[in-house]
Amino acid sequence: MVTINKKAMIFLDRNENQYGPSPACFKVLQNSNEETLNIYSRDFTRGIKSLLSERLAHDFGTEEKKILLGYGSEDILKQAVQCYLNKGEKIMIPSYSWWYYKKIADDAEGISIQYPIVEGVDTFYYDIEGMIEVYNEQKPKLILISSPNNPTGNRLETEQLNFVLDKMKDSIVVLDEAYLLFDETYKTDPVGLVNRFPNLIIIRTFSKYYALAGIRTGFAFLGDNHDRISLLSTRYLGFNRLSEKIAIAALDSPEYYNSISMKMASDMEMLYNELNQWPGFTAYRSFANFILVKIPSEIKDPLKKYLTERNMIVKFMNEEGLDRHIRITIGTHPQNCMLLKLIRFFMCKEIKHELVQGV
Numbered sequence: 001m002v003t004i005n006k007k008a009m010i011f012l013d014r015n016e017n018q019y020g021p022s023p024a025c026f027k028v029l030q031n032s033n034e035e036t037l038n039i040y041s042r043d044f045t046r047g048i049k050s051l052l053s054e055r056l057a058h059d060f061g062t063e064e065k066k067i068l069l070g071y072g073s074e075d076i077l078k079q080a081v082q083c084y085l086n087k088g089e090k091i092m093i094p095s096y097s098w099w100y101y102k103k104i105a106d107d108a109e110g111i112s113i114q115y116p117i118v119e120g121v122d123t124f125y126y127d128i129e130g131m132i133e134v135y136n137e138q139k140p141k142l143i144l145i146s147s148p149n150n151p152t153g154n155r156l157e158t159e160q161l162n163f164v165l166d167k168m169k170d171s172i173v174v175l176d177e178a179y180l181l182f183d184e185t186y187k188t189d190p191v192g193l194v195n196r197f198p199n200l201i202i203i204r205t206f207s208k209y210y211a212l213a214g215i216r217t218g219f220a221f222l223g224d225n226h227d228r229i230s231l232l233s234t235r236y237l238g239f240n241r242l243s244e245k246i247a248i249a250a251l252d253s254p255e256y257y258n259s260i261s262m263k264m265a266s267d268m269e270m271l272y273n274e275l276n277q278w279p280g281f282t283a284y285r286s287f288a289n290f291i292l293v294k295i296p297s298e299i300k301d302p303l304k305k306y307l308t309e310r311n312m313i314v315k316f317m318n319e320e321g322l323d324r325h326i327r328i329t330i331g332t333h334p335q336n337c338m339l340l341k342l343i344r345f346f347m348c349k350e351i352k353h354e355l356v357q358g359v
């Protein structure tokens with residue numbers, strides 16, 4: 001019997017990090033004083049945007065002016081599109097992508113052109129040739145690439161990324177790496193990349209890996225061609241002083257984040273293995289903190305109802321080509337086990353029903 005606490009909704013639908021931020025982040029809140037709240041930072045007198053951009057520049061070995069800060073990575077994505085894309089100009093976005101890409105392109109009155117992400121056996125992947133073909137045909141002003149991509153979970157490997165960037169030198173490329181850090185073994189060199197490709201902007205966030213979606217803090221590495229967005233986005237009176245301190249506390253807590261991401265990686269494997277065993281289910285390999293799963297279309301509505309009534313919220317997709325799919329955020333271990341248990345109960349009930357009906 002699955003016991004349910006009516007009040008505790010479990011939200012595994014928005015790719016939030018359910019483990020929460022490191023204890024050091026809460027200490028910042030406890031220790032914050034009046035000055036943090038009522039005084040502007042004076043960082044501009046030192047010629048920098050914020051303690052946080054200074055810290056990131058130091059950690060990544062680059063100049064502070066090459067780091068942009070924003071109100072989440074959403075804000076930087078939107079600023080980049082608003083800054084560079086004029087009405088009627090073309091922007092390339094992946095065929096399966098975060099719905100918001102199309103929305104910000106529409107808001108700028110740009111023309112969005114899709115390039116292919118395709119389904120393989122147990123993973124989606126970027127069709128590199130198809131991507132370059134669309135690029136050469138369309139000659140877009142801007143390209144959005146997401147790696148790992150939401151909702152498919154696949155990423156571009158370093159060689160593929162270099163190859164693609166080499167072919168796209170005539171456009172502005174925005175690389176969204178919101179989910180990059182969940183694979184602790186994957187090493188990248190964002191500063192090396194933006195140094196090599198002046199047209200490139202690489203966007204990251206504190207929302208996902210660092211479990212700080214609420215402080216709305218994102219950052220970007222800028223290639224040399226991006227003075228315009230840098231001027232547009234830099235704020236003379238500084239950044240959110242509380243957010244910058246909390247983000248720095250997160251950067252100071254690598255052991256904590258390493259340990260929770262290892263737990264998530266192990267649970268991702270557990271979900272992948274178990275979900276792939278149900279008839280009609282395909283769980284895809286993912287490098288992010290979520291997993292995409294194709295389910296039989298006839299159980300989509302009943303499963304949604306069953307889970308929702310038990311306070312378990314996962315994302316039931318409706319996009320063209322992904323309308324038999326659910327996207328599950330990897331939660332804490334007990335949350336993941338609870339989800340699997342509910343799906344087990346639901347599927348056993350379904351299979352029993354089919355046997356009785358003689359299907």
Ligand SMILES: Cc1ncc(COP(=O)(O)O)c(C=O)c1O
Pocket residue numbers: 014015071072073074075098146149150176178204205206207213216217218
């Ligand atoms: C691919 C992708 N990029 C960016 C974001 C925005 O994250 P934030 O604005 O919290 O940094 C999201 C949010 O879910 C996302 O899925």
